[in-house]
Amino acid sequence: MRWSNRFQFALAATALLGGALLMARAVPRAQLSANLTMQAAPAPLPSPSPEAPKRVLPEFFVMIDPSHGGDDKGAMLAGGKVAEKEISLTLARELKRQLEERGIAVRLLRDSDVNLSLERRATATNEERPGIYIALHAGQPGKGVRVYSSALALAQPPAAGRFLPWEAAQAGSLEHSRAVARIVANEMRKTGLPVATLSVPLRPLNNLITPAIAVEWAPGPEDLRPPQAQRLGNMLASAIASGIVQARSQGAERP
Amino acid sequence: MIPRHFQITIALLLLAILVSGVMVIRLRRGEQEMSLHGMPAAPEAPAVPGRLEQIRMLVAYDDDQALRWRDAAVFMPADRSLRARAVLRAVLAQYLQTPSPHPLEKGSDIKEIYLLGDDTMVVDTTSQFADGHPSGILLEQLTLTSLIETLAANVPGVSKVKFLVEGQERETLAGHADLMSFYQTKAVHELAKEFE
Numbered sequence: 471m472r473w474s475n476r477f478q479f480a481l482a483a484t485a486l487l488g489g490a491l492l493m494a495r496a497v498p499r500a501q502l503s504a505n506l507t508m509q510a511a512p513a514p515l516p517s518p519s520p521e522a523p524k525r526v527l528p529e530f531f532v533m534i535d536p537s538h539g540g541d542d543k544g545a546m547l548a549g550g551k552v553a554e555k556e557i558s559l560t561l562a563r564e565l566k567r568q569l570e571e572r573g574i575a576v577r578l579l580r581d582s583d584v585n586l587s588l589e590r591r592a593t594a595t596n597e598e599r600p601g602i603y604i605a606l607h608a609g610q611p612g613k614g615v616r617v618y619s620s621a622l623a624l625a626q627p628p629a630a631g632r633f634l635p636w637e638a639a640q641a642g643s644l645e646h647s648r649a650v651a652r653i654v655a656n657e658m659r660k661t662g663l664p665v666a667t668l669s670v671p672l673r674p675l676n677n678l679i680t681p682a683i684a685v686e687w688a689p690g691p692e693d694l695r696p697p698q699a700q701r702l703g704n705m706l707a708s709a710i711a712s713g714i715v716q717a718r719s720q721g722a723e724r725p
Numbered sequence: 726m727i728p729r730h731f732q733i734t735i736a737l738l739l740l741a742i743l744v745s746g747v748m749v750i751r752l753r754r755g756e757q758e759m760s761l762h763g764m765p766a767a768p769e770a771p772a773v774p775g776r777l778e779q780i781r782m783l784v785a786y787d788d789d790q791a792l793r794w795r796d797a798a799v800f801m802p803a804d805r806s807l808r809a810r811a812v813l814r815a816v817l818a819q820y821l822q823t824p825s826p827h828p829l830e831k832g833s834d835i836k837e838i839y840l841l842g843d844d845t846m847v848v849d850t851t852s853q854f855a856d857g858h859p860s861g862i863l864l865e866q867l868t869l870t871s872l873i874e875t876l877a878a879n880v881p882g883v884s885k886v887k888f889l890v891e892g893q894e895r896e897t898l899a900g901h902a903d904l905m906s907f908y909q910t911k912a913v914h915e916l917a918k919e920f921e
Contacts, residue, residue, distance in 0.1 A: 537900075544900055545860040554860065588896060607901070609861030611787040616863060621916050637906045666790075668919055670866045671903045673896065686862050 531575035532714055533600035533680075536562035537607045540585030545609040548694040555583065557608040557694070561687070561703050565606070568704075568711040574718070592674035595682075596639070602650055602714055605675065605684040613690040614664030615706065617655040619647040619683050620676050621669035639677050646681040653720070654683060654713030661705050685710060775802035775811075782816050783874040783917060785827035785867035792871055792920040795819075805880060806838040809846055812879040813838075813872055817854075820868075827867060830857020836891070844884040845907065846876065855890040858899040865902035867920065874917050877910040884910050 536558040538544035544554025559580070566576040579594060580586050595603050620640040640647065651667050658665040675682045685706075693702055778801040783792050799815045801808050813835045820829040832853030839847040858865065873886050885907040889895070895904045 542900060607862055609901075610859070610864065611861075612790050612863075618862060621912065637903075668863075668866075669916060670862060671906070671908070671916075672862060672866075672901060673903045673905075676903060676906075684862065688863075 528575045530601040530718060531577055532569055533577050533579060533595050533598065533603045534562045534565055535579040535591055535595070535603065535605040535674075536581075537605055537684075539580050539583055542585065544607070547608060547610065547689060548691075552694050554608045557687070557689075557703075558606040559583070561606050561608075561707060564703055564707040565604075565710055568707045569714065572711055572715050574711075574714065588674045589677075592639075592677035595674070596677075596679050600680055601718065603675075603678055603680050603682040604710065604714070605672075605682070607684060607686040608689060609686050610688055612664075612688045613693070614666070614688055615655075615658050616666045616668055616686045616688065617651045617658065617683060618668050618670050618672055618675070618686065619651040620644060620678075621671045622676060634679065636677055639679050640675055640682060643679060643681045647675075647683055649720075650681050650713070650717045651683045653717045654685065654710055657709045657713035657716065658706070661709050663706075775800050775807075777801070780812055780815065780879045781875070782812070782819065783871045783878070784816065784819050785871045785920075787827050787864065787867070790863060790867075790920070792867060792874070792917055794921075806840050806846070809838045809848075809876055809880045809883070810835050812875050813848065816872055816875050827864075827871070828859070829854065829868070833857065844882055845887075846880075846883050846885070847887045847889060848872070848876075849889045849892055852891050855895055855898055855904075860899040860901065862901045865898040865900075866916075869898065869902050869908070870913055870917050870920065873908055873910060873913045877914065886910060886913075 536555070538553075538555035538558060540555075542555065544558070546553055547557070559582075562578055563581070566578060569576045577598070577600065579591055622638055622641060622644065634642070648669075655665050655667045672684055675684060687702075687706060689699075689702070692698060777798050780797055780799045780801070782795050782797055784795045785792055797815055799811055801811050817829065817833055817835065819825070820827045821831065821833065830853045832851055834851045834854065835848060836851055837849040839849065841847060858868065869888070876886060877883050887907045888898075888904050890904070898904055
């Protein structure tokens, strides 16, 4: 082979190699990342269900729903350092303790960091018919506490009959839910925190047949640091527990 | 011995592969940059016939946890669904500016408005609107109330509104506010009073 032929061959080989490398790099990254995501996907979680085993429940008990959990972190607070799912669970455990101290039976919809859909939360609550359902949240903006009942801004009046429309299942308990919200809010005001009572179309409240409220704690910038966080959490739980005891004694929990 | 003209042809072909490889990489890089940074900061006005009109918008203010009515001049088309999109985009533009009274994710926009009969509107939003929406009961409710009230105030005859995300139903906006059902504008109007 002459020198010029060798040069042409080398040139051709280099071009072929370079072209192949560049084409390889041009493989769609989305495809690649999708493959990686699939490989890295965690093992499927067990089917979401309330954690406590089935048991005979007392006539009156409170269903506490620590909002979010698992992949659903909820709002990120304290500059993104604390997830709503953690605050709601801590508050739920404290509320459970305080209610039990007051002689009221309690069930938590989740007692660990698990995924639990809103539908499942509603179904489990409706199946067990607690005296009061309370969802615990934490979020922004502002500082203080907001107590919500369902607004059913989306519901037509339920037709007479055995079946309730899922989106308006709360309609029959709405007055009782609002009464519980008012009583709990009044107890909260005694703590000195700013308290607002609002009606919002909120899931799963709309889907529940029992009196149901949601409490959202809006912590200030310093409120999530220990020991302040624990002090405030205990204070909130105590106020909610007192409100529930009062609501029960006034018969506000029964539709 | 391979003929010289054949060698030249092969070399040219390989060179073409090399050049096209470089071009593909550049195009892909450009596409990625566009998807990362190229989203418009505020929704752009649709290029349709219409005229400048004064509208009333109910704007959310996070600091005050309140909704307040504001006037704005907006280019309004004659078509109802386009009018609806124009007023909703005007509200979103308030939230996408810096500083914002109620910050939303860059790229939050209204993709399409579908009319069901005369009184029902289905609002299709971008994925950024829901995926990047700050999570929280109040924050989500302020957004929906602000949009529905503004829609009802400027597009007469709308009594029911539903939201989609990229053409699909979603359970909640960002973990709290209901997106599955049709909102009744009259009921939302009552709710809005709590925030005004």
